[in-house]
Amino acid sequence: MTPADPGQAFPTAEYALLGGSGTGTEGSPEGDQRITVREREQVFKTPYGPTPPITSCLLMDEAGVARSVLFTRPHEMGEWDLGGRTAAARGHQSLALFWLLREAGVRRIVAEAGVASITQHFHPRDLIIPHDFIDFTPQYCGQLVPGSVISMREPFCPDLRDALWQRSRRFAADKATRVFNRAVHATVEGPRFETAAEVAALARLGGDVISQTVTPEVYLAREIGACFATVEMVLNYAEGVRPEWDFDLLRAIVREGAEELGGVALDALAALPAEATCSCAHHRQVGPVRSAAVGEPA
Numbered sequence: 403m404t405p406a407d408p409g410q411a412f413p414t415a416e417y418a419l420l421g422g423s424g425t426g427t428e429g430s431p432e433g434d435q436r437i438t439v440r441e442r443e444q445v446f447k448t449p450y451g452p453t454p455p456i457t458s459c460l461l462m463d464e465a466g467v468a469r470s471v472l473f474t475r476p477h478e479m480g481e482w483d484l485g486g487r488t489a490a491a492r493g494h495q496s497l498a499l500f501w502l503l504r505e506a507g508v509r510r511i512v513a514e515a516g517v518a519s520i521t522q523h524f525h526p527r528d529l530i531i532p533h534d535f536i537d538f539t540p541q542y543c544g545q546l547v548p549g550s551v552i553s554m555r556e557p558f559c560p561d562l563r564d565a566l567w568q569r570s571r572r573f574a575a576d577k578a579t580r581v582f583n584r585a586v587h588a589t590v591e592g593p594r595f596e597t598a599a600e601v602a603a604l605a606r607l608g609g610d611v612i613s614q615t616v617t618p619e620v621y622l623a624r625e626i627g628a629c630f631a632t633v634e635m636v637l638n639y640a641e642g643v644r645p646e647w648d649f650d651l652l653r654a655i656v657r658e659g660a661e662e663l664g665g666v667a668l669d670a671l672a673a674l675p676a677e678a679t680c681s682c683a684h685h686r687q688v689g690p691v692r693s694a695a696v697g698e699p700a
């Protein structure tokens with residue numbers, strides 16, 4: 403662990419947007435008319451190494467009040483690619499990002515991503531708001547507060563999920579597609595896609611959709627006491643699910659729908675009530691389990 407740069411000023415923000423397929427296109431979300439960019443793609447030095455590039459924005463909410471939002475794409479590896487896209491590198495960059503988000507005061511985090519359907523019930527262009535996840539990656543490499551107890555009860559914030567659900571329903575009505583607010587997200591390591599046998603196994607284990615995102619963000623968010631939820635667009639059927647997926651169709655969906663998916667995430671951030679009603683921050687205990695409790699034998 404290396405010390406953070408003592409001369410570096412950190413941004414302050416209550417909200418964060420973690421981009422995936424929906425904000426991978428040029429101009430999103432920076433080009434959204436509700437967004438004012440304050441600082442573009444800054445990299446911060448943290449005890450866990452450099453953060454991914456972070457853009458600091460103001461988002462006009464539905465009442466016309468500016469909300470401070472940090473935007474980054476945590477699964478774009480940037481300079482980490484030079485050393486290989488290893489699980490350890492991903493874990494360290496995630497720790498660096500969430501260390502910075504904690505320093506910035508971020509309390510609510512919305513992510514967006516493209517996923518593959520591993521059931522026959524979700525089709526390309528459907529929107530999914532997962533309620534639970536299964537992590538099949540080996541990437542988790544430590545905690546920001548070693549020894550903390552991080553409960554995964556209701557891992558995705560109900561307040562954020564409700565905001566995403568309301569905005570996704572409006573989007574789905576406009577685009578003649580569908581939205582689902584219950585699904586189990588399975589995260590795999592990648593970078594390759596899965597075999598048909600692996601997809602069948604993941605489906606039997608309870609997964610509904612699959613991607614290489616969501617973890618470790620969902621549990622690092624809880625560790626810093628922030629709420630987290632994600633909205634996902636089905637880009638393709640996973641291997642072995644009928645009909646066979648087609649790379650041209652996947653690219654077309656990314657081109658057509660991706661920027662709009664980023665818009666749904668921004669809509670939810672702009673519509674969130676200022677006061678949280680959820681219990682997310684209570685699902686963690688900071689510090690070791692064994693403390694000097696009253697009556698505990700020495």
Ligand SMILES: [Zn+2]
Nearest residue numbers: 559629680682
């Ligand atoms: Zn919450």
